[in-house]
Amino acid sequence: MEGSGVSFFKEYDIRGLIDEELNDETAGRVGRALGTFLKGKPVLVGRDIRHSSAKIQPAFVQGLLSTGSDVTFVGEYGSPVLFFNCWQQKKEGAMITASHNPAVYTGFKFVEANGCSFVAQYAELRSIYEAGEFTEGKGKYDEIDGYKPYRDFLKAHLRIKPGIKVAAECLFASAATVIPHLYEELGIEAIPSHCEAKPDFNNERPEPKGENLREMADKVVQDRAAFGVGFDGDCDRSVFIDDKGREVNGSVAAAIFIRHILSKKGGKPHKVVMTVDCNSELQTLAASYGSELIWSEVGHGFIGKNVHQHKAVFGGEMSSHFWFEHFPFSDGFLAGLKMAELLCETPKRLSQLVDEVRFAPMLKEYIDCGTHEKKEKVREELTKKYRQQYPDATLTRDGIKFFLNELEWVLLRKSNNLPEFCLVIEARNEKRLKELREEYRKVVLDAIAASS
Numbered sequence: 520m521e522g523s524g525v526s527f528f529k530e531y532d533i534r535g536l537i538d539e540e541l542n543d544e545t546a547g548r549v550g551r552a553l554g555t556f557l558k559g560k561p562v563l564v565g566r567d568i569r570h571s572s573a574k575i576q577p578a579f580v581q582g583l584l585s586t587g588s589d590v591t592f593v594g595e596y597g598s599p600v601l602f603f604n605c606w607q608q609k610k611e612g613a614m615i616t617a618s619h620n621p622a623v624y625t626g627f628k629f630v631e632a633n634g635c636s637f638v639a640q641y642a643e644l645r646s647i648y649e650a651g652e653f654t655e656g657k658g659k660y661d662e663i664d665g666y667k668p669y670r671d672f673l674k675a676h677l678r679i680k681p682g683i684k685v686a687a688e689c690l691f692a693s694a695a696t697v698i699p700h701l702y703e704e705l706g707i708e709a710i711p712s713h714c715e716a717k718p719d720f721n722n723e724r725p726e727p728k729g730e731n732l733r734e735m736a737d738k739v740v741q742d743r744a745a746f747g748v749g750f751d752g753d754c755d756r757s758v759f760i761d762d763k764g765r766e767v768n769g770s771v772a773a774a775i776f777i778r779h780i781l782s783k784k785g786g787k788p789h790k791v792v793m794t795v796d797c798n799s800e801l802q803t804l805a806a807s808y809g810s811e812l813i814w815s816e817v818g819h820g821f822i823g824k825n826v827h828q829h830k831a832v833f834g835g836e837m838s839s840h841f842w843f844e845h846f847p848f849s850d851g852f853l854a855g856l857k858m859a860e861l862l863c864e865t866p867k868r869l870s871q872l873v874d875e876v877r878f879a880p881m882l883k884e885y886i887d888c889g890t891h892e893k894k895e896k897v898r899e900e901l902t903k904k905y906r907q908q909y910p911d912a913t914l915t916r917d918g919i920k921f922f923l924n925e926l927e928w929v930l931l932r933k934s935n936n937l938p939e940f941c942l943v944i945e946a947r948n949e950k951r952l953k954e955l956r957e958e959y960r961k962v963v964l965d966a967i968a969a970s971s
Contacts (some may be wrong), residue, residue: 520807524533525627525648525649525761529660529935530638530641530783530935531638531820532618532629532641532820533627533819534625535624535625536576540558541571543575543578544578546575547579549627549644550578550579550581550586551585551586553613553629554587555559555586555647555652555654556640556643556644556647557586559588559839561588561589562588562589562590563592563593563601563608563746564598564601565593565596565598565600565604565614565665565725566595566616567598568693568695568717569617569622569624569718569752570622570718571623571624572615572617574814575615579615579627582905583658584657584658584786585657586653586656586658587654587656587658587824587875588658588659589661590658590661591660591662592683593663593664594664595696596693597692597693597697597750597753597755598616598628598753598754598755599850599853600665600669601613602846602850603848604665604669605631606633606846608636609632609633613627614630615627616753617717617750617752617753618755619724619726619752619753619756620724620752620936622662622722629644630848635759635820636824637668637820638649638818638820638824645746649665656678664907665908670829673701673705674704674705677856678860679705679707679859683707683859683862684710685702685744685745685859686710686711686739686744686746686747687709687711687854687855688727688731688735688748688749688750689712689713690719690720690725690727690749690752691727692725692750692752693754694714694750694851695713695716696716698713698714698852700712701852705856707859710728710738712738713734717862726752726854727756727757727758728749729766731761732758736764738954739760739762740764743916744857745765745859746760746762746858747759748851750851750855754850754851754852754923755780756838757841757851757852758839759772759855759858761868761870761873767836767880768839768883769797769839770835771876772858773833773835774800777791777805777833777835778804779861781832782808784808787807788810788833789808789810789831789939790812790829791805791812791834792812792825792833792835792842793813793814793828793835793931794814794816794822795815795817795836795920796932796943799879799926802877815834816917817915817932818917819836819840822836822846823844826847830901832844837883865886879927879948879957880952881945881946882942882952883942884941884943884960885937885940885941886967887938888939888940888970889938889945890938892936893970894938894939895933896966897963898932899929900970901962902961905919905931906919915932917932917935918930918933919932920932927944927946927951927955928944928945929942931946931959940963940967942959942963944956
């Protein structure tokens with residue numbers, strides 16, 4: 520076993536195919552590695568609703584128990600509930616999930632006792648996993664309902680006027696275990712879309728974007744909802760649809776939140792964290808309120824660390840992870856509720872707020888590389904090429920970002936979870952965006968072909 524089977528260790532989580540990569544043997548070994556790393560500390564465990572997560576849970580838990588770690592299962596609710604309980608109880612945690620990946624994948628997200636995601640720790644965990652030298656002990660197992668304290672916290676900290684109408688797209692995933700009763704308990708009139716939990720996600724991918732949101736968008740318009748919100752597989756992301764049925768990208772949604780939050784802070788300087796794949800005008804927006812924007816690496820683990828370290832009042836990512844000063848972790852449920860709260864405090868509709876954000880157009884596109892090996896070769900080649908061409912370029916862990924002029928820029932980066940390459944562009948107008956997309960898409964495709 521030594522040195523093998525570790526393809527599922529990623530930059531800021533663990534993800535792999537059920538049976539082929541993650542099975543009873545490897546999941547149990549991951550549990551022993553985590554328990555050894557934590558030196559027998561107690562661990563809270565949650566899982567998403569996918570069949571593959573339920574399948575490996577017993578072996579993973581047994582691995583933890585065998586190192587002396589006590590394990591408490593908090594339920595099948597989605598990542599925010601597990602992260603919240605870790606933060607409140609000051610205990611480490613493990614979420615069994617593969618986020619927005621198809622149901623044939625499973626994996627783990629590990630949580631520090633302060634509510635932040637593991638990031639650098641995965642390298643040490645992998646070393647422990649490979650070495651196979653695990654501590655021995657006999658932990659105890661318990662179960663609690665982690666939803667109740669989470670719900671009570673939200674009810675105590677949010678001010679939402681009863682009756683606001685919100686459409687919710689659950690994509691047959693973990694949001695379906697929370698949204699119907701959470702919205703009812705908070706006085707929100709829910710318009711559900713695919714809010715039945717199915718362990719196979721109805722053979723679809725729980726990714727809230729594009730066509731996956733079209734049905735909900737139609738409901739928003741037809742039922743005259745204030746807005747719609749779509750959740751990914753483990754509910755730590757939330758993509759918004761405005762009252763005109765338009766999908767709101769992560770930068771625009773962040774701008775709406777930033778304006779609202781900073782305008783209520785009385786002009787005092789605060790910090791906001793955004794990832795490098797977001798609109799550059801966000802920096803000007805934060806500065807207009809006397810606040811500072813800090814650019815972060817892409818990835819929920821990296822931005823969460825920055826939000827926590829800088830005590831930021833808000834954090835955001837183009838993929839629609841959002842952080843609020845309530846929590847040091849991204850929470851799709853909270854983001855949807857904060858949007859409802861925001862709209863209860865303004866006479867404007869969400870579509871009006873969206874139209875007030877006059878950012879330059881952007882696109883974010885993933886291109887299939889076929890394999891992780893090709894993806895890595897493409898990253899190496901393109902990073903080397905454009906570092907030479909643009910000496911002032913920003914190097915990231917997973918790629919490179921370079922400005923073509925004062926406004927326009929290109930970000931070329933690998934996906935940290937799938938064998939895909941990501942192209943992000945900001946341009947001065949739609950025509951220019953189309954031209955740059957054709958140019959750099961060809962660059963990526965040529966690099967993929969050359970890596971074969």
